[in-house]
Amino acid sequence: SSTAASEATSSSSSSASVSAAAAAAAAVAASDPQSGDEAAPGAAAAAPAQDLEFVYADADEYSVEIAELYTYTEEADLRANQVAFDQLFDEFHQHDEQKQQQQHRWTKLDDPSRRAFIERLLNMLDLGGSGVGSEDRRKRLSAVRALLYIAQGNWGECDLEEDQLRWTLHNAHLLLSGSAGGQSGPGGSGSNITLNDSTELRLMLSLLYILVETARCFPHGDHAEGWAKAREHLIQELQEPIVGEDCLAILLFNMVTKFCSSAAPHYPMRKVLLLLWKVVLLTLGPLPELHKRKNELRERHGLAPVTEETATVCGRMRASSPPMSAADMFDQMPRRRASRKSLAPKDPVAAPIHESVKVLRQNLYVSLAEMQMRQERDIVSYPLTKGRAEVIPDTPAEHLYRQMMPHIPQYMIALLKVLLAAAPTSKPKTETINLASDLLPAADGMPQTLVQSLRLSVDVNRHKEVIVKAISALLLLLLKHFKVNHVYQFEYVSQHLVFANCIPLVLKFFNQNILSYVESKNNISQLDFPACVVRSGEDSMLTSSGAGSGAVSAVSAMSEAEALAQEPSFPGDFCWRNLFSCVNLLRVLNKLTKWKHSRTMMLVVFKSAPILKRALKVRNPLLQVYALKLIKAQTKYMGRQWRKINMTTMSAIYEKVRHRLTDDWAFANDLDARPWDFQAEECSLRSAVDRFNQRRYSATGPAATLPDTLAPVDNNVSSVLSTQVTLTDHFKRNYQHWLEQEVFSAPINWDLVLSSMRT
Numbered sequence: 001s002s003t004a005a006s007e008a009t010s011s012s013s014s015s016a017s018v019s020a021a022a023a024a025a026a027a028v029a030a031s032d033p034q035s036g037d038e039a040a041p042g043a044a045a046a047a048p049a050q051d052l053e054f055v056y057a058d059a060d061e062y063s064v065e066i067a068e069l070y071t072y073t074e075e076a077d078l079r080a081n082q083v084a085f086d087q088l089f090d091e092f093h094q095h096d097e098q099k100q101q102q103q104h105r106w107t108k109l110d111d112p113s114r115r116a117f118i119e120r121l122l123n124m125l126d127l128g129g130s131g132v133g134s135e136d137r138r139k140r141l142s143a144v145r146a147l148l149y150i151a152q153g154n155w156g157e158c159d160l161e162e163d164q165l166r167w168t169l170h171n172a173h174l175l176l177s178g179s180a181g182g183q184s185g186p187g188g189s190g191s192n193i194t195l196n197d198s199t200e201l202r203l204m205l206s207l208l209y210i211l212v213e214t215a216r217c218f219p220h221g222d223h224a225e226g227w228a229k230a231r232e233h234l235i236q237e238l239q240e241p242i243v244g245e246d247c248l249a250i251l252l253f254n255m256v257t258k259f260c261s262s263a264a265p266h267y268p269m270r271k272v273l274l275l276l277w278k279v280v281l282l283t284l285g286p287l288p289e290l291h292k293r294k295n296e297l298r299e300r301h302g303l304a305p306v307t308e309e310t311a312t313v314c315g316r317m318r319a320s321s322p323p324m325s326a327a328d329m330f331d332q333m334p335r336r337r338a339s340r341k342s343l344a345p346k347d348p349v350a351a352p353i354h355e356s357v358k359v360l361r362q363n364l365y366v367s368l369a370e371m372q373m374r375q376e377r378d379i380v381s382y383p384l385t386k387g388r389a390e391v392i393p394d395t396p397a398e399h400l401y402r403q404m405m406p407h408i409p410q411y412m413i414a415l416l417k418v419l420l421a422a423a424p425t426s427k428p429k430t431e432t433i434n435l436a437s438d439l440l441p442a443a444d445g446m447p448q449t450l451v452q453s454l455r456l457s458v459d460v461n462r463h464k465e466v467i468v469k470a471i472s473a474l475l476l477l478l479l480k481h482f483k484v485n486h487v488y489q490f491e492y493v494s495q496h497l498v499f500a501n502c503i504p505l506v507l508k509f510f511n512q513n514i515l516s517y518v519e520s521k522n523n524i525s526q527l528d529f530p531a532c533v534v535r536s537g538e539d540s541m542l543t544s545s546g547a548g549s550g551a552v553s554a555v556s557a558m559s560e561a562e563a564l565a566q567e568p569s570f571p572g573d574f575c576w577r578n579l580f581s582c583v584n585l586l587r588v589l590n591k592l593t594k595w596k597h598s599r600t601m602m603l604v605v606f607k608s609a610p611i612l613k614r615a616l617k618v619r620n621p622l623l624q625v626y627a628l629k630l631i632k633a634q635t636k637y638m639g640r641q642w643r644k645i646n647m648t649t650m651s652a653i654y655e656k657v658r659h660r661l662t663d664d665w666a667f668a669n670d671l672d673a674r675p676w677d678f679q680a681e682e683c684s685l686r687s688a689v690d691r692f693n694q695r696r697y698s699a700t701g702p703a704a705t706l707p708d709t710l711a712p713v714d715n716n717v718s719s720v721l722s723t724q725v726t727l728t729d730h731f732k733r734n735y736q737h738w739l740e741q742e743v744f745s746a747p748i749n750w751d752l753v754l755s756s757m758r759t
Helices: 002-031 062-067 075-092 097-101 111-124 135-151 161-177 195-217 224-239 248-260 269-284 287-300 310-314 326-342 351-363 368-381 383-387 396-422 450-485 487-499 502-510 514-519 551-565 576-593 597-605 608-615 621-633 640-645 647-656 675-697 717-721 729-733 735-744 750-758
Strands: none
Touching (some): 075 195, 111 135, 135 161, 195 224, 224 269, 248 269, 248 396, 269 396, 269 450, 287 368, 368 383, 368 487, 368 675, 396 450, 396 487, 396 502, 396 675, 487 502, 487 576, 487 675, 502 576, 502 608, 597 621, 621 647, 729 735
């Protein structure tokens, strides 16, 4: 019996060691980037994971979007804004001691008094000296800080975050009705900027961001009619030129290119990208409105409307394993294809065949892009008839593309450079652009304590995640709006994204433990705005003053920060920001590679199938659908052996991805994939896009004018004076400023003018 017991003990210990070794090997295989094989059907499965309750939208909640504007090191700037407001408020009411002594001074005022104070601050924005330490420049900076404090909801007079949010909405309405969005544009347009220039620019960007985001999220509610008018007025201001002929979006794009070229390394790139994203989102419109416009254009071209949206359909799905019976259906597909080929008649076509073709055409999906390409071919073939009848749409997307078109290659390269630097898989190099420059204030320098180091580490990771979120959403927004406006605008942006190596960059981003990235929590709620300034008591221990206190508070603060910054607190928890970025990047990759064989071959060459299969571990149906779409596009090039090994993935594609009538992704052989035709297809598309841009936007296009040397000159004084000149709304609103700058402030030597007229 002792022998049997010893054998049983050794057997159980050996089996335990074998199972432990198998578990370790499985963990290593799961973390290996090159591992892409399917799990064995008989392997022990872990506990079923919970689906992530993720609701896709244009952006996160309003409070979260405002909080992500600020870093954890900007609390000193928030306090400085309050101090500047108090000083200017006392100067404005220096003859009213009662208002100066009130504790809640802004909340006790009436709206006319608030508007009068805002108007004075807006007038101070026109001041500016040439020197850094000039008095006018100091006043301008104080006015910007006071306006930003008002836009932030005058948090110094609020006891709860709900009160701060209510006052933010009210003050934003006052600022928008006072044309704060039109008079305050980002300064510091020069390339050689200083830290003081960056401070003023950071404040101005924050002010504009709050106004744009508030107008985007709250068009209704209190003062609904006033909100609608203020919102439309702000959209018009954002589309009008600010510097030269460039609108605010183009100015922000130029700031990104200057930052990436090291011409302006102190630009706060996080605020620039967030503001650029929200400006484009507000001016072009959200994605639900884009879906309505797409159906309107389809109806205009005689096409049936699209009644389903991928995000809406995926919201009713569950992230579950595909049924095993789908494999049997897959085995029958080659036989169906062979029998379908045998139906090709060699005799005259019979009537049932005509009926079948008619039914096929009625149910075959025709995209809006095909109709736009057909219309463009007709215009090129018949320029005197079809070309003159062309009506260029007067849409915000058309205006933006017209201004972006000359510099789209530089803009796309700059955005991808910043995305590469912010990716968690990128390794730090000496030549890489520095994104953490605005996280380290010059006064504080490097962190001195362990708590400060921990807070900075969390802040750096959060900083990069916010940048990835802004860039991914911006790229997707541009691609979708340009594709609806005209497919060749979309193709032009897509080509330059591909030329800038966007496809391998996105694959490099996903070549990580994407599940850990989605579940990561790089947030400290006590340091988020407005919780860092609106407190019920002095209980914050992670501030700069609390970090230098006793050892007990430092240890408790560090443990609290660690608990908040590490793993989620319950199963199914995730970071909305990171999952939103992953979905957007997959959607961008789908836009770039859809129906493009050469770009699909790039996915095969870069071995994207194992990377995309690891992304399926994230239990969200929307992310899984877009990952499966990318796998489906390259399945025909992977070979029959790969399809046999990855039957579970093939079944998931059958279950979740929509199929067309002419899909051959699962049974196409190698002869159908001819790589020598891919470059010709890409070159043909590029020539068509260049011809479109040359015809519509170049100097010889229909919208262009003759050069000054060839334009006819009207020498008749009566004819010139009787010419009707159409003044823009922007010029009419700023007519007084134009008189001051161009007429009253410009000295005119009338003797010289009269002498020149006599000669």
